[in-house]
Amino acid sequence: MPGHRRGRSLSEGLMLEESEKGGLVVSSVIGGSSGNHGLKEGDEIVGATINFDQLSKDDVLKILKLMDDNGFDKKVQVLTKNNLSKSMGTLDSIKAPEEMLKDSYNSLYNAKINRFMKDDSPGQPAGAWERGSHNGQLASSFSGEDALPSNLRIPSNLVDRARAERPPPPSDSSLPVLRRCDAAVPVHLSPVQTWVETLERRDSKQLGLVDLHPDVFAVPTRIDILHEVELWQRNFKRISRAHTKVRSEVRGGGKKPWRQKGSGKARHGSIRSPIWRGGGVSHGPRGPTSFYYMLPMRVRVQGLKIALSSKLAQDYLHVVDTLNIPTPDPQYLMDLIRYRHWGESVLIVDVGEELPENILQATESLKTVNVIPAIGLNVHSMLKHEVLVLTLEAVKFLENKLLWHDERFTLLYPFKLPYTDLP
Amino acid sequence: MSFTKNTGGKALDLLQNLPRITLANLRPEPGTKKAEKKRGRGQHGGNRSGRGHKGERQRGNRPRLGFEGGQTPFYLAIPKYGYNEGHSRRAQYQPLTLNRLQYLIDLGRIDPTQPIDLTQLVNGRGVTIQPQKRDYGVQLVGEGAGIFAAKVNIEVQMASEEAIAAIERNGGIVTTGFYDPRSLAVLCKPVPYFLSGQPIPKRMLPGEDMVPYYTDAANRGYLADPEKIQKARIALAQKYGYILPDISKDELFHMLFMRKDPRQIFFGLSPGWVVNMAEKKILKPTDDKLLQYYNS
Numbered sequence: 230m231p232g233h234r235r236g237r238s239l240s241e242g243l244m245l246e247e248s249e250k251g252g253l254v255v256s257s258v259i260g261g262s263s264g265n266h267g268l269k270e271g272d273e274i275v276g277a278t279i280n281f282d283q284l285s286k287d288d289v290l291k292i293l294k295l296m297d298d299n300g301f302d303k304k305v306q307v308l309t310k311n312n313l314s315k316s317m318g319t320l321d322s323i324k325a326p327e328e329m330l331k332d333s334y335n336s337l338y339n340a341k342i343n344r345f346m347k348d349d350s351p352g353q354p355a356g357a358w359e360r361g362s363h364n365g366q367l368a369s370s371f372s373g374e375d376a377l378p379s380n381l382r383i384p385s386n387l388v389d390r391a392r393a394e395r396p397p398p399p400s401d402s403s404l405p406v407l408r409r410c411d412a413a414v415p416v417h418l419s420p421v422q423t424w425v426e427t428l429e430r431r432d433s434k435q436l437g438l439v440d441l442h443p444d445v446f447a448v449p450t451r452i453d454i455l456h457e458v459e460l461w462q463r464n465f466k467r468i469s470r471a472h473t474k475v476r477s478e479v480r481g482g483g484k485k486p487w488r489q490k491g492s493g494k495a496r497h498g499s500i501r502s503p504i505w506r507g508g509g510v511s512h513g514p515r516g517p518t519s520f521y522y523m524l525p526m527r528v529r530v531q532g533l534k535i536a537l538s539s540k541l542a543q544d545y546l547h548v549v550d551t552l553n554i555p556t557p558d559p560q561y562l563m564d565l566i567r568y569r570h571w572g573e574s575v576l577i578v579d580v581g582e583e584l585p586e587n588i589l590q591a592t593e594s595l596k597t598v599n600v601i602p603a604i605g606l607n608v609h610s611m612l613k614h615e616v617l618v619l620t621l622e623a624v625k626f627l628e629n630k631l632l633w634h635d636e637r638f639t640l641l642y643p644f645k646l647p648y649t650d651l652p
Numbered sequence: 653m654s655f656t657k658n659t660g661g662k663a664l665d666l667l668q669n670l671p672r673i674t675l676a677n678l679r680p681e682p683g684t685k686k687a688e689k690k691r692g693r694g695q696h697g698g699n700r701s702g703r704g705h706k707g708e709r710q711r712g713n714r715p716r717l718g719f720e721g722g723q724t725p726f727y728l729a730i731p732k733y734g735y736n737e738g739h740s741r742r743a744q745y746q747p748l749t750l751n752r753l754q755y756l757i758d759l760g761r762i763d764p765t766q767p768i769d770l771t772q773l774v775n776g777r778g779v780t781i782q783p784q785k786r787d788y789g790v791q792l793v794g795e796g797a798g799i800f801a802a803k804v805n806i807e808v809q810m811a812s813e814e815a816i817a818a819i820e821r822n823g824g825i826v827t828t829g830f831y832d833p834r835s836l837a838v839l840c841k842p843v844p845y846f847l848s849g850q851p852i853p854k855r856m857l858p859g860e861d862m863v864p865y866y867t868d869a870a871n872r873g874y875l876a877d878p879e880k881i882q883k884a885r886i887a888l889a890q891k892y893g894y895i896l897p898d899i900s901k902d903e904l905f906h907m908l909f910m911r912k913d914p915r916q917i918f919f920g921l922s923p924g925w926v927v928n929m930a931e932k933k934i935l936k937p938t939d940d941k942l943l944q945y946y947n948s
Contacts, residue, residue, distance in 0.1 A: 377669055387671050447660040450667055456678035539673045542664040612675045638777045642844045647929060 245274070345384050391570040392544050398422050398438055407437040407550075408621055412632050418443040425621070426547060428554045428588075431565045439548050439624065445631050446541050448534045455539075457524060458532030458608045467520040476501045476509030530634045536611040537627070545572065547618045552579050552600070557590035562598055572615035578603050580622040603627060743788040745810050746779050750818055751796030753778070757804070767910045767919065768806040770831075774840050783837040792826065794818065805908045807874075810865075816872060817888050823897040825908050829874040830866055832856040835917050842918070846927040851937070854915040854923035854946055874914060915946075922946070 246256040253274045279292060398404075407425050414420055420440040427433050441447075476482065482501025489496055503511040540546040554561060566575055574597040577588070584600060592600050601610065603623045611617055619627070633652045644651075671677065692701040703710040718725045756762040761776035770790060773779050781787050789809025797818035804824040811826050819826050831839055835855045838845045857875075858866050866873035869880035889896040899908055915923055924946035926935040937943060 377666070381666060381669065383669065383671060389672065443660075447664060449660050449663050450673075452673065452678055453681040453684070455673070456680050459675065459678055538660055538664065539667060542660065542667040543670075543672055544668070545672065609675070612673065612678075615672065641774065642841055646843055646847060648843075 471514035473513030576614035745791035830858040
């Protein structure tokens with residue numbers, strides 16, 4: 230009976246004394262370490278806990294009767310299973326509630342979650358994450374509001390290592406702001422900032438910072454709007470030219486093949502009916518069909534804004550001062566992209582009809598790096614390419630065009646006719 | 653809240669830890685796309701394909717809409733009455749409340765320091781006029797007469813007495829003018845008309861039934877006698893109990909007394925002129941017959 234044995238050795242190995250205040254103090258400890266619960270001389274004994282886990286019904290009754298007989302029943306508190314939390318192993322350690330929660334969480338985490346988390350990459354600079362990312366960090370759901378809930382944490386094999394190589398600008402950066410927002414930023418919002426880089430040298434540092442309007446580059450993400458715009462882009466140009474012939478259009482089939490009765494064959498009126506081999510199709514595609522439809526202008530504009538904002542939020546947007554590169558060699562661009570850990574595919578956007586020749590030549594032969602004018606910016610291209618590179622003029626142009634739709638009247642007549650307040 | 657933050661806010665913060673948004677990640681909002689019924693396919697769509705069991709229903713031979721099995725149908729039993737008779741020949745006037753006018757002026761969509769015309773109202777998106785749908789213009793309605801406090805020179809097509817009183821009480825001027833449908837279309841959307849290269853048409857005079865309306869001083873008609881209009885202003889002031897302000901001593905006196913000629917559509921442009929918007933030039937006719945026609 231383990232409970233009894235423990236009890237005996239405990240009482241035999243201890244010498245108790247009554248102190249002046251009326252409490253019980255351990256005067257000396259005798260005997261083996263098995264009975265000793267870590268008690269030393271001078272410890273004041275306040276209470277004792279008995280774990281009823283492996284005791285039989287008779288033993289429990291005996292102990293309780295002992296308490297009852299000696300009149301200690303008022304000092305006894307009987308705990309049921311409901312009082313205990315399930316994660317507590319033994320009754321030996323009673324800690325503060327916060328400690329107990331942390332312990333239970335830690336044990337759960339170590340058992341179930343830790344094996345999916347690898348170590349953090351050594352390249353992550355300390356203190357560079359102003360926006361509070363927690364890639365792979367231990368984040369308890371009981372700690373503050375920065376921690377991600379468990380359903381939003383992604384396993385590390387989906388985390389993009391390269392993003393750690395290009396941290397966003399900290400709030401106290403010493404570089405100058407090369408461009409402020411032209412349009413007025415609403416009072417309750419503040420502009421978003423990114424680096425301005427060059428393409429002149431492969432390994433040049435950032436030139437400065439640029440202010441981006443929050444109503445274009447920091448709008449709430451709506452994947453369903455991106456989906457709608459993407460579907461529209463795919464379908465509005467679609468003309469399906471599938472065409473089948475109906476029974477009246479198939480050559481032949483005007484005459485009744487055989488007499489109605491008496492031939493022993495099934496009755497038929499024409500050899501081109503849909504049940505015949507070689508006959509017409511009853512409900513097939515009929516002629517060129519157009520799938521043209523237009524999403525409202527503001528939805529398409531919102532789609533562009535959301536795509537730009539999501540690129541910026543996920544560190545896939547880069548701003549460049551100009552598109553002048555030293556050589557028309559495509560290898561230079563590929564080296565630059567690899568060195569700067571940008572990504573697999575790059576979409577470069579500039580304003581104007583005449584783009585620098587070097588970059589046009591360089592990207593001509595490259596499949597994954599493409600240059601487009603700013604009017605050609607669209608959601609499909611932005612999502613297809615991993616990285617988006619804008620020039621400063623492109624940023625200005627886009628902000629101008631996209632912000633106009635926020636504060637315009639409804640159109641009276643088509644856009645193509647002159648308006649006094651068109652951007 | 654004094655701290656500045658962005659509208660994206662928490663969503664953009666969350667995005668940083670989520671996989672890249674690509675073409676493969678897009679999906680519609682759950683619940684927006686309902687799968688369509690495929691007739692004649694599968695256990696539930698097949699068998700009779702939603703047509704019912706035998707009879708006219710399944711065989712597609714039901715009688716025409718409204719047929720009641722031989723009983724005189726409802727649409728024939730009820731006698732005719734000319735509720736909608738001649739509806740396509742009835743003039744409609746889009747109402748413009750004084751509340752709305754005050755709202756537009758307060759927001760700066762309409763400039764009270766210039767004469768207010770239907771063109772100005774449409775440019776400020778105050779009213780929507782459809783000349784093709786038998787709209788003959790805009791009518792001024794007295795709702796909001798209590799709060800109206802703007803001094804304007806306004807030209808509408810019809811006006812209620814209360815509205816006239818409210819405007820004149822504030823020292824403004826109301827005029828009612830007639831526009832035939834073609835002139836109205838030109839007035840509402842001048843830019844597409846000028847781009848078409850046609851000369852500005854002359855405004856037609858009202859038809860027989862509207863002449864009494866526009867020659868009546870009580871309606872401030874544009875064909876009415878100016879002296880009678882002055883008397884009507886005084887009479888209205890007495891009726892509604894306000895002191896008629898003296899406009900002739902006003903600083904905007906010149907603007908307030910601007911009026912259009914009965915044949916004129918735009919201030920400053922005469923009928924017969926062609927406006928070239930691309931080169932910003934105005935071409936005027938020189939032929940005698942044309943001049944005779946446009947000046948008549």
